[in-house]
Amino acid sequence: MRISRSGLLILIGILIPVIVELRTLFDMLGIEISVAGTLLIGVLAIGVIVFWATLPEPDDSDAA
Amino acid sequence: MGAYIDHFPREAKLIRSAFYTSFIMLALGGIFGVIQTLHRTDVVRFIDSADYYTVLTAHGVFMVIAFTIFFLVGMFTWAVTTSLERPLEDMSFSWLWFLMMTVGAVITGVTILLGFVESVDVSADVLFTFYAPLQAHPLFYIGLVLFVIGTWLAGADWFRSWWAWKRENPDERIPLPTFMVLTTMIMWYIATLAIAVSILAFLLPWSLGIFDHVNPLLTRTLFWFFGHPIVYFWLMPAYMMWYLLLPKFAGGRLFSDPLARVVFILFLLLSTPVGIHHQYMDPGIAEGFKFIVMTNTMFLLLPSFLTAFTVVASIEHGARQRGGDGYFSWLKSLPWREPAFTGMALAGLMFAAGGFSGMINAGMNINYLVHNTLWVPGHFHLTVGTAVALSFMAGSYWLIPQMTGRRLASKPIALLQVVLWFVGMTFMANSMHRSGLIGIPRRTAEPQYQGFEFEAALGSVSELNAQLAIGATLLFLSLTLFLWNMLITAFNKSAESPGENVIPTPLSGPDDSPAVLDNMKLWTAIAVVLVILAYTLPLASIVSRGGLLGRGGDAFPVSIDYLALFAQVALESAAGLV
Numbered sequence A: 001m002r003i004s005r006s007g008l009l010i011l012i013g014i015l016i017p018v019i020v021e022l023r024t025l026f027d028m029l030g031i032e033i034s035v036a037g038t039l040l041i042g043v044l045a046i047g048v049i050v051f052w053a054t055l056p057e058p059d060d061s062d063a064a
Numbered sequence B: 001m002g003a004y005i006d007h008f009p010r011e012a013k014l015i016r017s018a019f020y021t022s023f024i025m026l027a028l029g030g031i032f033g034v035i036q037t038l039h040r041t042d043v044v045r046f047i048d049s050a051d052y053y054t055v056l057t058a059h060g061v062f063m064v065i066a067f068t069i070f071f072l073v074g075m076f077t078w079a080v081t082t083s084l085e086r087p088l089e090d091m092s093f094s095w096l097w098f099l100m101m102t103v104g105a106v107i108t109g110v111t112i113l114l115g116f117v118e119s120v121d122v123s124a125d126v127l128f129t130f131y132a133p134l135q136a137h138p139l140f141y142i143g144l145v146l147f148v149i150g151t152w153l154a155g156a157d158w159f160r161s162w163w164a165w166k167r168e169n170p171d172e173r174i175p176l177p178t179f180m181v182l183t184t185m186i187m188w189y190i191a192t193l194a195i196a197v198s199i200l201a202f203l204l205p206w207s208l209g210i211f212d213h214v215n216p217l218l219t220r221t222l223f224w225f226f227g228h229p230i231v232y233f234w235l236m237p238a239y240m241m242w243y244l245l246l247p248k249f250a251g252g253r254l255f256s257d258p259l260a261r262v263v264f265i266l267f268l269l270l271s272t273p274v275g276i277h278h279q280y281m282d283p284g285i286a287e288g289f290k291f292i293v294m295t296n297t298m299f300l301l302l303p304s305f306l307t308a309f310t311v312v313a314s315i316e317h318g319a320r321q322r323g324g325d326g327y328f329s330w331l332k333s334l335p336w337r338e339p340a341f342t343g344m345a346l347a348g349l350m351f352a353a354g355g356f357s358g359m360i361n362a363g364m365n366i367n368y369l370v371h372n373t374l375w376v377p378g379h380f381h382l383t384v385g386t387a388v389a390l391s392f393m394a395g396s397y398w399l400i401p402q403m404t405g406r407r408l409a410s411k412p413i414a415l416l417q418v419v420l421w422f423v424g425m426t427f428m429a430n431s432m433h434r435s436g437l438i439g440i441p442r443r444t445a446e447p448q449y450q451g452f453e454f455e456a457a458l459g460s461v462s463e464l465n466a467q468l469a470i471g472a473t474l475l476f477l478s479l480t481l482f483l484w485n486m487l488i489t490a491f492n493k494s495a496e497s498p499g500e501n502v503i504p505t506p507l508s509g510p511d512d513s514p515a516v517l518d519n520m521k522l523w524t525a526i527a528v529v530l531v532i533l534a535y536t537l538p539l540a541s542i543v544s545r546g547g548l549l550g551r552g553g554d555a556f557p558v559s560i561d562y563l564a565l566f567a568q569v570a571l572e573s574a575a576g577l578v
């Protein structure tokens, strides 16, 4: 794990508002994203974060 | 030093009772909240639309009158006793005010709920703003009066503690937590005067049948005289938690005690003379007054910005004490695992968003765009519904163990709960703001008029509704987790030391600030003068134009008039046909 489980939970928790609000913002810029599209982006983004979080810690001893 | 309960067992019992009562109110408010959301979005309907206002009144009153205030009297008692390091002067007096508040809340609550019982002719479908022409059963007002007098006595109790302490410590500065409580209570005394006049002089006699009619604009204005400061009455205890507890949880100390004092004084001075900003759309109040009030309102941003600065600086200091460094990586050193910390931090973040939509509300010209639309509930679910409610829930994860000596039942569930509230509120508030922008009204069971379609700027109205309903469901789930956790904690067998009940001393202490900040008499006097300046002319013109008791007309329910009108039109057209 790269971050703690509570850290992961909070990261996802904060990501959701960002996605929801970005969708509203993009609409004002004339870029319309559908609900399904937003869901897809959300799931992908969360997936990437979960994937990154569960990667093994970089091994510091290698660097030396 | 130990937990609060070890020092002040008698006070802990009182505070616990206040907290538990507030949780019951929160539960009731939450149930009605989800019912009305699912109803107005047409997702699940099992109440009659005609009962919608009973539900909405219950939601509003249980949430923002009962839940918030019961919680904050507990908080304030904790703050005063902890910071003065002395027990309350007389416990039977303290129980008296608590009892009065409870009896008042029960009377008012039951009167509202009787609106569902058709066989009893008692109802109070007047919403939490309860101004004329909506009229409630007299018991509704009587309960409110008892409740408010209870809070007055509670304030007297805290002042009494302070006076006793001052006699023994004549040369010391008022400890910051007590200072916060006292300034907030002075504001509350000034604010509630108007509502006392409104109820005792107009609404109650009117509902008892002593007067035939009242001046609706006058009761509205008196309500909002009180209605703006009450939002700071909800908010100040949340600010207190952010100033006193957040830095502690972050492992640091409050950045500046003097700045905190300035903030509370600014709120005392500025929060009452701005109530008319809720009445930008009211005919009968001159535009000039509204403009002055708008200017005052914008000044209120200052103490909120000061708070944001001080609190974030204190948290950063805490993080650096814990070994955090870099421009942003110090964020990682914060105790995110702690639900009390995380909940309050998320609440503060949402408050920033609420502050932005509040600025829109405050602007006289753009207010016309959002007035009475769903935008407004969107705004205040971020402020009172999250900044305050989520801070209170998060604070409970620390305070309840302090008051009971019992271990919090589940920390992971508590963490999940605060994040879930944050996410649920994102969905709900985003949808409410967007719905408001396209003109969907608040306070209605049937937002969709026939023969007219709202045009959503993005997506569709049904999508907005679905988002609202999902948000409400998540919030309700979060609320259930909270209440469940509290219930198990209250009966938790495993006692565990909940940590020290200490508030760390600020980095820059009270001695760095001028002593005049502690001069309560001076600030009270200035606050009163500002209120007189702001309200004398508008009130005089409302009374001189509309009369103290109004000019009559027909009271609620207006629908009866329409029925009569219909009958007349039908008769006439029938006559025409013949």
Ligand code: HEM
Pocket (backbone or CB within 6 Å): B029, B030, B031, B033, B034, B036, B037, B040, B056, B057, B059, B060, B063, B064, B067, B068, B127, B128, B129, B377, B381, B384, B385, B386, B389, B441, B442, B443, B444, B445, B471, B472, B473, B475, B476, B479
């Ligand atoms: C379970 C979570 C909640 C849900 C689902 C919810 C839902 C709603 C909705 C949809 C409305 C607007 C109804 C309308 O105008 O037709 C509303 C109004 C309101 N809510 Fe909430 N809410 C929740 C929590 C809270 C909290 C925590 C507070 C404050 C502490 C609060 C205070 C209010 C107030 C004061 C109103 C205005 C009532 C009125 O217009 O008279 N709500 N709520």
Ligand SMILES: [Cu+2]
Pocket (backbone or CB within 6 Å): B227, B228, B231, B274, B275, B277, B278
């Ligand atoms: Cu206001």
